[in-house]
Amino acid sequence: MKRIIVDTDIGIDDALALILALKSKELRLEAITTVSGNVHVDKCTKNALRILELMDRKDVPAAKGASRPLKRELHTAEHVHGKDGLGDSGLPEPKIKPIDKVAADMIIEKVARDPGEMTLVPIGPLTNIALAMEREPRLAEKVKEIVLMGGAYGVSRYGYGNATPVAEFNIYTDPEAARRVYESGAQVTAIGLDITNDPETLLTQEDLGEIERADSTAAQVVVKITENLFNYNERRMSRRAMAIHDAIAVSYLIYPNLFTVKKYRVDIETKGEFTTGQTVTDRRIGTLENDADISEANVHVCTSVRGRQLVNLLVNRIMK
Secondary structure: OEEEEEEEOOOHHHHHHHHHHHOOOOEEEEEEEEOOOOOOHHHHHHHHHHHHHHOOOOOOOEEEOOOOOOOOOOOOOHHHHOOOOOOOOOOOOOOOOOOOOOHHHHHHHHHHHOOOOEEEEEOOOOHHHHHHHHHOOOHHHHOOEEEEEOOOOOOOOOOOOOOOOOEOHHHHHOHHHHHHHHOOOOOEEEEOHHHHOOHHHOEEHHHHHHHHOOOOHHHHHHHHHHHHHHHHHHHHHOOOEEOOHHHHHHHHHHOHHHEEEEEEEEEEOOOOOOOOOEEEEEOOOOOOOOOOOHHHOOEEEEEEEOHHHHHHHHHHHHHO
């Protein structure tokens, strides 16, 4: 069983990721930490508590984290996720409260208590992880691994940006934090747009119909929070489907055999006029054309996934 901390700017796909983590016996969710991104951290925290309460998992502590990026103004994605971050779905107000501890401190304490045991799963901007590393310089060596959703690495035909032509939203929102994490020396595995934008990994209207027929709280929540996003994508792209970015990051922890991973040197652009937030990936490392040593590689990047099989497994798990 993998012990994980999910760090999230909880929007619609983040909620799917949390539900998947909570319904997976392969994972033990030790804590949830929240960060500003898709919506402000206050809304993110409320959404995390909503999911925990609806899934009857009040035992999992949730801690509120950073309200803004390290050095930049916050730009949210409410036009995609709704004003509440969950598709304006009107889920009930949570009765449970976050713990009286900030996210970075929660991360430090959990990792320090059991060195080498905890996997961090950041599925939003990396602000909290960077702050924790600043406060505890040995965090990178104490954590088992970091499995994150973020970046566009150019290792597949889908590896281009969504916040800008070259930058993915989570990295673009706080590139300084991302640079600190990527250069920390921790074992980092990145699930980027290269695979999460693959049409084979999209949640389709047919998938949603399957979920809707299930008699489970998780299924009812998924249908409710995704409705407006399906409508939004139909208007924008004439397609009733949605990307499940963050749920794919959690899926990697459950079904790693469905993924192909390769190690690259990745640097985060923080000063570019047009390229801020780009995950600059040296795909030449280890080739005859480049004399750079493979030891310079610092990030395990997912390059492909058996997408349809993965979505089917996720849908089945939500339905149970």
